Amino acid sequence: MSKSSSSTRFLPCGRPKIFESRQPNQELLEVWQTQLKSYLIAQGLKYTHQRWKIAELILLTGGHLDAQGLVEQVKKKHSGIGAATVYRSIKVLCDASILKESLTDANGRVVYELYDQAHHDHIVCLDCDEIFEFHDEKIELQQSAVVQQLDFKEVRHRHVVYAHCSFRDASR
Amino acid sequence: MSKSSSSTRFLPCGRPKIFESRQPNQELLEVWQTQLKSYLIAQGLKYTHQRWKIAELILLTGGHLDAQGLVEQVKKKHSGIGAATVYRSIKVLCDASILKESLTDANGRVVYELYDQAHHDHIVCLDCDEIFEFHDEKIELQQSAVVQQLDFKEVRHRHVVYAHCSFRDASR
DNA sequence: ATGAATGCAAAGGTTTTGCACCCCC
DNA sequence: GGGGGTGCAAAACCTTTGCATTCAT
Secondary structure, three states, X not given: OOOOOOOOOEOOOOOEOOOOOOOOOHHXXXXXXXXXXXXXXXXXXXXXXXXHHHXXXXXXXXXXXXXXXXXXXXXXXXXXXXXXXXXXXXXHHHHOOOEEEEEEOOOOOEEEEEOOOOOOEEEEEOOOOOEEEEOOHHHHHHHHHHHXXXXXXXXXXXXXXXXXXXXXXXXX | OOOOOOOOOXXXXXXXXXXXXXXXXXXHHHHHHHHHHHHHHHOOOOOOHHHHHHHHHHHHHOXXXXXXXXXXXXXHHOOOOOHHHHXXXXXXXXXXXXXXEEEEOOOOOEEEEEOOOOOOEEEEEOOOOOEEEEOOHHHHHXXXXXXXXXXXXXXXXXXXXXXXXXXXXXXX
C-alpha cells in the first residue's frame, strides 16, 4: 500500500522518527463519525458540518494540539469556521470521549489528544517540542499504592517528564 | 512557644490538618534574604524593597500560590506594589532559585512553591483544592529507568495526582 | 418550524510591554 | 550620576459570552 517509508525520517532534535503519527484510514474515520453522531443524538444536540470538520482535523492530525493550535489549523483548512466554534467544539468533543486533555506543555498550555487510547504518560522533548508517550505498569502500581496509603481516591493523574533528547546534535 | 496545637484542625474536605504550613523563623528569613541579595549582586541586578517584600510574602506563606493569587496577596499587604512588578519578580525569584513552578492546578493555573525543598510530587485534593506532597523513591527510580531506556535525559518532571479525599463527608 | 449552533464582535481575564519617573549602587 | 527597577496604563493574548442569523432535524 505504501511506498514511502523506506528512508528513515528525523525529528528536529535529531531523533529518528520511529512512531509515525496515527493515520486513521477511512474506515476508522467513519467509526469516529458514528460515535460523534450517536453522542450528539443521545444528548439532543446537533450533528453539524463544523463539528465534524473539527473532529476530523484532530483525528487526521492524530497528535497533540493545544486549543490555539487547533484554532489555527482550523482557520487554515476551513476559513469559514470561527474561533468560538472551535473552543465550543473542544468541549463537546471532550464530552463525547473523542478528545481529552492530556498534559500541560513546556509553555504552560493544555494539550489535547485523542481519547481513544490506553492510558499513558508523556515525555516532552525540550529540543524539538515533540511529545512522546510511555506507559509503565510498575510506576502505575506504585503510584496507586502511595495514593491509597495517603487516603486519597485517584481521579486522574498527569506524569510528564521534560527532557532533552540524546539524539540531539552535540554541536548545537 | 505555641499554645494552639492541642485541638485538631480540619481542612475543608474533612481531612485532619496534620501538616502545618512551614512557618519560617526570623533566622531562616535572613538566610533567604542573603541568598536573594547574593544572586542579585552576582547578576548585576538590584536588591529592591519590592523584590524582598514579594519574596518575604511567599516565604511566610510557605505554600502553593499561582501568579494571580500572589498578585492579590501583594496588593493586600503592600498596596503600593504594582501587578507588573509581581510578575517580573516571579521570574527573578525563579532564576534566583527561591521559587519554582511546581504544578498545574485543577483550574489549569501554574502553581509556584519554594525552591528550597527536596523534590516531591503532588496530590491535588479535588474536594478542597489543598495541595499535598509525596515522594516515592520506587517511582522515581522506575521513572529514571524508563526515561533512560527511551534515550532521553530528564531535566524535570511533574507528577500530579488529582484525587478525592477519603475523609470527605459522605453525605455531601 | 423551532430550538440549537454558528460567526462575529465585544467583553473578560491574565500576562506582557512601553515609557516616564524613581531609586539603588 | 547612571542604569536598572517600578508603577501606571495600554497592549497583547487567549478564551468566553451575547446576539442576530443560519441550519439541522
